Amino acid sequence: MEEENKTTDADGSSTPPLVAVIMGSKSDWDTMSAASETLTQFGIAHECRVLSAHRSPTLAAEFAASAESRGLQVIIAGAGGAAHLAGVMAAHTILPVLGVPMKSDALKGMDSLLSTVQMPAGIPVGTLAIGKAGSTNAALLAVAIMANGNSNLREKLRQYRHQLEQKIRETDLS
Numbered sequence: 556m557e558e559e560n561k562t563t564d565a566d567g568s569s570t571p572p573l574v575a576v577i578m579g580s581k582s583d584w585d586t587m588s589a590a591s592e593t594l595t596q597f598g599i600a601h602e603c604r605v606l607s608a609h610r611s612p613t614l615a616a617e618f619a620a621s622a623e624s625r626g627l628q629v630i631i632a633g634a635g636g637a638a639h640l641a642g643v644m645a646a647h648t649i650l651p652v653l654g655v656p657m658k659s660d661a662l663k664g665m666d667s668l669l670s671t672v673q674m675p676a677g678i679p680v681g682t683l684a685i686g687k688a689g690s691t692n693a694a695l696l697a698v699a700i701m702a703n704g705n706s707n708l709r710e711k712l713r714q715y716r717h718q719l720e721q722k723i724r725e726t727d728l729s
């Protein structure tokens with residue numbers, strides 16, 4: 556995956572990432588790239604990488620445990636099947652963790668959804684929709700979280716919503 560370990564900024568320069576977009580496998584990138592593209596649209600420095608809760612459990616735990624001290628503010632974690640990546644992240648950090656369930660072949664993502672969303676009380680994962688809509692919305696939610704202390708970001712979010720509305724208003728079915 557080209558974007559593995561990548562840190563991007565609005566102007567393409569390298570700055571410490573504020574958001575991590577992680578995924579259980581390179582095969583998730585087609586879905587998770589939507590989160591990365593959305594963060595880029597908002598000029599949010601972020602890193603993208605593969606970490607598996609099952610295939611690289613130590614690496615995943617180390618990543619989560621060091622996330623706060625590295626300056627990350629939000630973690631977006633996408634995984635499929637027995638999707639435990641977001642939960643493992645949340646177990647090792649108090650940063651907000653947003654989970655994106657992959658649309659799986661076997662169960663169309665219901666497996667991923669339930670594995671991600673059914674966290675025990677005390678260790679929250681904010682779970683988004685299955686697939687690309689969830690990936691895009693995870694990034695938008697990360698922006699909204701960060702916008703609480705950033706009026707510039709708030710304005711960008713307002714403009715984004717305004718553009719969505721304009722598209723609807725201008726839709727012509729004739």
Ligand code: AIR
Binds near residue numbers: 635636
């Ligand atoms: N996965 C990887 N490690 C743990 C899990 N649950 C998930 C990936 C991917 C699915 O397994 O997130 O959605 C299939 O991975 P692969 O590498 O076989 O394509």
